[in-house]
Amino acid sequence: MPAHRTPTEPTPAQQTSPAQTPAPRQRGSHSAADFDTAFAAADVIGGWLTRDQARALWDEARRLPAGSRIIEIGSHQGRSTVVLASAAPEATVVAIDPFVSGPMFGGLATKDTFLANLRRCGVTDRVELRQAKSTDLRPGWTEPIGFLYIDGKHDYWTLSDDLRWAEFLAPGARLSIHDAYSSIGVTLGLLRHVLPGSRLRYLDRTGSLARFEVGRPTRADRLRVLAELPWWLHNVGIKVLLRLKLYPIARLMGHTDTADPY
Numbered sequence: 001m002p003a004h005r006t007p008t009e010p011t012p013a014q015q016t017s018p019a020q021t022p023a024p025r026q027r028g029s030h031s032a033a034d035f036d037t038a039f040a041a042a043d044v045i046g047g048w049l050t051r052d053q054a055r056a057l058w059d060e061a062r063r064l065p066a067g068s069r070i071i072e073i074g075s076h077q078g079r080s081t082v083v084l085a086s087a088a089p090e091a092t093v094v095a096i097d098p099f100v101s102g103p104m105f106g107g108l109a110t111k112d113t114f115l116a117n118l119r120r121c122g123v124t125d126r127v128e129l130r131q132a133k134s135t136d137l138r139p140g141w142t143e144p145i146g147f148l149y150i151d152g153k154h155d156y157w158t159l160s161d162d163l164r165w166a167e168f169l170a171p172g173a174r175l176s177i178h179d180a181y182s183s184i185g186v187t188l189g190l191l192r193h194v195l196p197g198s199r200l201r202y203l204d205r206t207g208s209l210a211r212f213e214v215g216r217p218t219r220a221d222r223l224r225v226l227a228e229l230p231w232w233l234h235n236v237g238i239k240v241l242l243r244l245k246l247y248p249i250a251r252l253m254g255h256t257d258t259a260d261p262y
């Protein structure tokens, strides 16, 4: 995954100006900021979530009853955390991230940025940070989950384990996965566990943000997963071209950006 991509291309350390800061909202209040205001605050946070994908997460969080628990696997600087917490003032977002080191994710300094972003957006009291790997937390987890968002480590094995968090979702509850049909590990995990499975049915996707619902998949649901595979192969091809800096060829394939397809 290359550098962050946002409409304004912020650096990881970039912070918003006070003028962009929405007023903090009280827990228990029924008024939620509308999406545009919430996304304006989230959009200056480094990350890979597009506006349309943020809207899709927002809509999922908005449909939850008060007191729900949202699990977010992979929080980074809080771009998606802020969207989810802003959409559902009466829910709790459990944000799981070990803050891995390296140039991509920035290690423990990212935790400070994450916490500062939550404070700036007035959502600190709606978010419980668990600084841990999702795979270490999951075996001891016992609580019901209202909405699950997976955007952590993108290898096949971690995604396979992360899908097991869906066992805590009730029938009809939703699960969204970022980089579905764009990352090799994530897509192989979906093909291995969701395609032949009987508990999650594929709804749709916003770019690479795929939405699933707890429910028995029909044959048509499974076929729609398979129908995404050409798009997946296209994205993998684009990523190879970008790594090789063959931007003109990527453009010929319809990808005009230097960032990965999300």
Ligand SMILES: C[S@@+](CC[C@H](N)C(=O)[O-])C[C@H]1O[C@@H](n2cnc3c(N)ncnc32)[C@H](O)[C@@H]1O
Binding pocket: 046, 047, 048, 049, 073, 074, 075, 076, 077, 078, 079, 080, 081, 096, 097, 098, 099, 100, 105, 132, 133, 134, 135, 151, 152, 153, 158
């Ligand atoms: C793509 S970023 C998440 C972006 C975030 N959802 C957003 O919208 O900005 C992936 C995150 O996953 C975290 N991560 C890596 N391994 C993880 C694991 N085993 N469990 C949970 N998070 C992990 C990384 O530290 C990184 O912050």
